[in-house]
Amino acid sequence: MMTISTAHLRALYLLSGTAMALLATGPAWAAPVGPETIKPADPVPAPDQDRSGNQDKDRIEKQDDDIVVNGRRHAVQDTQNAQIRSSSFVSIISGEELRAQPQQNLADLLTRLPGVNSSVDQSRNAAATGEAQYLSIRGLDTAYNAYMLDGVRLAQTDARTRAISMNLLSPFSVAEARVNKAPTANFDGDAIAGVIDLRTASAFNLPAGHVQIRAQGQVAGRAAARGQNPWGGTAQIETAQRLGNLGIYASVYYGLKHTLGESTAMQHDWEKYDNKIPGMIRDNLDNISPRGVQWNVFRNRIERLGGTLNLDWKGEDLDLYSYTTYGRYKLKSWMDQTALRQTDLAPGQINPNPGNTGSYDAAGFRADYGLTATHYFRTEHSNQELFSTKFGGQSRIGDLTLDYHAAYSRGEQDYPLRIQSGFAGKPYIGTADNSGLAITRMVTSIGDRTSPQVVLTDAARAALLNLSTLKQWYVTQQFENTWERRLEGQLDATWKLADQGLESIAAGAKAEGTKRYANSLGDDGALQYYFPLANGSNAPRYDAQGPSVAAIPGEMLGGFMHNSAQVPIKLLDTKFIEDQVRRLSTPKLAGLNPVKLKENRLDGKEQRIGAYAMATFRTGDLTVIPGVRFEHNRFEGTYWQSNEKTGNGFVTTARSYNQWLPSVIASYRPSDRVVYRASVRRSYSRPAFDLLLGPTEVSLSDDGTLSVFIPNPNLDAQTAWNVDASVELKGEGTDFFSISPYYKRINHVLFSTGTTNAGGDLNVWGTSSPIKVNGVETSTLDTSGKGDVYGIELVGRYSFRDLPGLFDGLGVGGNITLQRAQAKVFVNGQWRGQRMPQAPRLMYNVELFYNHGGFQAALNYNYTGDKLYDLRSSRPDTYIQPVSKMNLMLGYTLGKHVAIGASIENLLNAHTYWATTSQRPAYLSNDRKGGYIETGRVYSLNLSYSF
Template sequence: MIALSFPGQARAADDAGTSGDIVVSGQRETAIVTAQDDAINATSLTTIVSGEELRAQPQPNLADLLGRLPGLNSSVDQSRNAAATGEAQYLSIRGLDTAYNAYEFNGVRLAQTDARTRAISLNLLSPFGISQVRVEKAPTAAEDGDAIAGIVDLRTASPFELPAHHFQIRAQGQVAGRAAARDQDPWGGTVQLETAQTFGNFGIFASAYYGKKNVLSESTAFHKDYVKINNAIPGRERENLDNLTPRGVEWNLFRSRIERFGGSLNLEWKSDSTTLYSRTTYGEYRLKSWMDQTAIRQVDQVPAAANPNPVDEDGDQYYDANGFLALYGPGATYYFRTEHSNQSLFSSKLGGETRVGDLTLNYHAAYSKGTQDYPLRIQSKFGSPAYAAYDANGMATYRLETGRANPKAPQVVLDDAARAALTDLSTFKQAYVTSQFENTWERRWEGAFDAAWHMADEGLVSLQAGGKFESATHYANSLGSDGALQYDFADGEGQALNAVPGEVLNGFMNDAAQVPIYMIDTNWIEKQAHDLSLSKLPGIDPVLLEENRLRGVERRLSGYALATLKFGGLTLYPGVRFEHNTFKGTYWADNGDNSGFTTSSRSYNELLPSLIASYRPGDRTVLRFSARKSYSRPAFDLLLGPTERGYDEDGNLNYIFQPNPDLQATEAWNFDFSVEHKGAGSDMISASLYYKRLNHVLFSTGTTNASGDWNIWSNDTISPDGVEVSTLNTSAKGKVYGVELFGRYSFKGLPGLFDGLGVQGNLTLQRADAGLIVAGENRRQRMPQAPQVTFNAELFYNHGPASAALTYSYTGNKLYDLRSSQPDTYIQPVSTMNLFANYAITPRFTVGAAVQNVLDAHNFWSTAGESKSMLSVDRKGGYVETGRTYLLNLTYAM
């Protein structure tokens, strides 16, 4: 549909390197117009954006950039501290979760790298390695059918798209403003080289990039779930929003170091009748993430005899004799966690096109492999004694009270004595250190063959048919989430926090932290984990090494037939597709003395009819309509695998998840209507209406293997000891509907330097909900990651060698996850303003500067319930700020 209007970098005008002036604005207009023409001439509704336009923006990753397109929004998962990187991970299309997208690289389905979702985390791909992105919102029968939301196709360049002997280098420097303000490492940068060489009918394109940056982020959150103030009021917590209070505040510092590198190698040979090609791409994302957390919170250290409260039926002493909450003896804690991860993606495609008269044959074979590895997850906790202020009779008198006057920066109520006791780092003694490992990978093979027969220019224009076979092997394993590698210090024998190598942070969110943020020396804690935690590996029960392992195979055989009929300006594309799916997985089943590996399998078929229609009353206008059936397959780990258990930072079991091999594929009927009109130059307007009717809905959210933060719910219950027990079903029905509006206009006739001003904007209004059962209760529920309002606005300027833009993006609130007894978690609205400018010093050399997050706004804010007044607990994200980023760009082409 629409090409983004980002200024492209200057490029030599012809193969020979003509010397005259290169007018940047003219080249930019040409690139935008070309993309608009491609989108208008596409078979169905398609959004197209070039890599040059993407690279002009200050955002560092694809999800953030593509989230500015009509009908799209980006999202991030904080269970692995990912929001603290300042980058989005996932892309949602039209109010549907990211797992409902199909992801391709040069037309090849990408391997899955997340264990519990089919969503692809786009943070491992750099815009420096992409030539074009196409988002197809209404695919024809010739495309894969498991694309309820649409298809995201990332493409690298053909050597014949560039000058015959092309070479270009791009460099970008970055400074993280928040890190610089805290006296931490703020530096980062990226360099990319690309070349295209053509020799007659043969061409080579090669590119390589490397990027590294440091990010420092800060957040606040509440400790543990909300509890009732008056326990005598009946009902669950979610039904008592005015009767809830948190149990302490946590202040989190995140130090992140990100590396991206990769490259592409494309070979292509052309003759009069045949084109042969090879397209290979590799990308890797490495994250070092260190979290330092201090808190004042409930610690349950007051002896029973010294607690004035009666003992309840669960053995707790939280409420007084009148049923009102009275948490005696708050304590202060320091908690350290790493979330290091390595992701990689390899994709290679060999194929060609042969034309024999009116017959065109397309064929390819492809392989891709994706990995996601958490090589060493370290956790350690230090804690102070509870401050109870015992009276003369030895009874505790000081209670934990948490104020919420500032929803972004809550505070614990402290008197001077409590403040002095709970901020003395010499009393913080180490309680434990532990390690965990997780790994998942998938490798995929596919082969496809298509034949198209051109028959006439009117009436039945062509017939097309083809088939495809795919085979994917999936593996996942983890160790340590049950505390098997935990080393516990004897009570009071652990090292004092202030004796550990490290430093106190210089400032924190306007000094909101009530306990100093201590940053442990990461080398010291890693060595300690090696000496105390990892030394337990040789003696670990061999069963523990196997019981979280899953290995599965998925295969799909598909075929389709598609016709093209043309009657004047009206073109019809009726088609039908059939897909046969099989799953088989082997995993450890915990059945007491009969425990061991077991195998589950299933298969299902999908018949997917479609009709795409377009009407072109002229060269500049197109009206489209589509009706199609599509589906989405549950991820391996939701279908097959062992019962999984999660534990909080104190080692207490807090959730149980049970996969369900009987899940059905989500099916949808999709209806789209749109109109697009091109004006002069790059002026353009469009409007689109869409409606989707879904059956067998699975509430699944894109997540980075979220241990400790369950984001996938359908049927869940609460066990007698308060543990959330979840399994899945696909009995829900849902609907999605909305409107997308887009406009771009360059002002005409402005004098002098004002010539070149223009505006662009898009607005999406949508609704997405489904009926489902949670804890035995029927709900009509908003679907996850579906904001009801998104809009983007841009003021741009292109005049001679200069170009600039001020952009603003807004994404409304959206559901993050469902809870049973607790309020559901929501992500509050996020807005971002960016500023950038480029100037072509010479025809071949361009410089640019940019500021990301000009307004220093938050980049993540999750709450318990839809209101902004109730900040979420730590594992749901809380309130996160990453600050501004300053960038300098250089491009040289020859």
């Protein structure tokens, strides 16, 4: 049963009112509107007649060469018209609409579309940048999407997921973004959720001789308030030139921004409070106990650089094109963390719990001794690059149309220098000389659910909060790198037969080959340097003789979120720590066992061949497009295998499987402004490379039994039957309404959430019961789970008419998605009914907009409900609490050439991320799950000049 809180009813009422207002216009929906009510820019194009089905050929073209003064309004109309005429279920947003928003990140921007929400991997500090990374469609994990740029499948750079990080692309490089939720058979079939279809511009979409310069300046409010670098800005120049039949579009952009994030999290996982109560921790959430708190500050420097060069040649019977895009995302992220935590006791300190060990007292209640103050420094620098190029054309031979292309893309994700360093003082136990039998246990209060506190006496404060007692005990570095190269070629043929009946037949084939590489070094501490110990101590955390936090150059943080940091936060001088790494950690590379350089390496190859056939039947206002697609996949991976019996070395394994994917999409258009749709299709999702072809673990027990663990030797592709329907109505101007119910039945469910390269949790669960294979005890994963996704999307946009004076131009719009995504999966020896990851049950956008003369304004509010972050076995699952954001945009157009604007992102200063242990907001998550994060407001000024 779907329930909605009172807090969200206002948005539902607003959209319901919008729908009523739209329907009340009556004949505007039922039949073409007469000339007296349509402005020259308003006509709706006829339904899409593109016979080839090629996704590059239905670009929206301008009807004249004039610079449009109110480009945003016309951009909205154009995308609505394209959506109405499309042959399948698609949501479209133009580049003009994207660039009008204050964000620079596509994942955040595309959440304005119905049924789309964003997510982020905080295991690498990404949420603290204030930007999202991944996109989810209709309650399915980010890996269930297909990602395309100008019709080319993007290279993947994440080792554990097929999701594509949107960090790589800027809205300045995108002319249009589409989310195709029921693609036809000519699209790749591995799109259970849908296709993220990004498109760059063509010279034939823009006025001849077009040149535009855009500039944006930014100030990050939280960074400014803390005395840190708040400045940022972006510049872009684009041009469209036509030389006879040749069109040239070129664009370059550069952006730099600084942000500051602050977070609070629990230091450790929650544990049982009363150990006498049986069952797993997840079975009784009223019997869990917190274990310390941490406070984090993230300094971020984000750099984006990219460009596009598109060439189009249009002839009478032949079109040729070349589309090339490059994007680079470079993040430098420095984290300083202070904490009050429980650690092992130092020599001379005695645990009073039974046996002088353990964490429970004689009565069985949680009793943690060893209250310690710590400082932790970490960098999460990353470089991401994407290059994509496509060459192709269209030949028209009578009634036969041929579309063909070859394409190459390369993506790379590199963590060039991941630094970690720890500082700690001696545990406080409450005795006069801080030795002997401990008398003070650590107690953590969660009275404020986003600002928990450790209970401290005055004596504890005096002992713990002196930064000169926090000594550095180690420094280390790590490296990671992943890249993928992808080649593809495709040929489509469409034969036009008639205007009614069997209108056309289309068929095509596609081949793609992929090569990938991944490697990492340092996770096991191979490059870790420990500072010398005092007096031969064997407890490096407490007696290391590295410099203290107070002695290292840096600056004290001027304030902190909610004033909750109990340990003073010092932002360490990053060059000082980097110099330590060069002197102390890097020299360890020379003496490293060469095997260490191989143990995490994975080389992979993937080939896919696809072919399809589909037909278009048209009778009157009804169009039916049945189709079938076949795809053959083959994977091959080479990786380092540790084997106690045969020795260590590289091994190669392979896997292949086939998929038949039928589909049928029907559209009924009683007028140019109304379309009813229905669709049934089968789709699938391919497992990520190192989920499918991970190393096999072989061990030999004392009794001679050989045990083998193969992570996924029979891992099936996830498959789904998808049923979609919709009603779409186009009104005057930018008025629009649609309602879209949907249902998906998914087989072979495997929970594996999108994360960055080798980071975060690998949320894969299945049977782990041993089975006998030729006398060898073998354990494997299971993909026999099944899931159901169902929901409804409601979209509305309406401009109020006949308002007096300055009120003319006021309108309201938005969308709501209500959904449920459930699955039965095998976890910890039992079947569990479970929400799917990244699947909020409620999402909505509401916008109040204003267009009058040359002035434009918009106030929009985005809400995403709570969602599952990771699935755990004996412990409570992790959830992301609801996230909302309000943005304000103002703009003014001066004549035909100049537009200025200002915007505020996150106007209400809301949190950007909030992870909890279980769905209960009171139970804040631990540090690696993210905790509670704020990044503040961002203020922007915009200027564009066209000539």
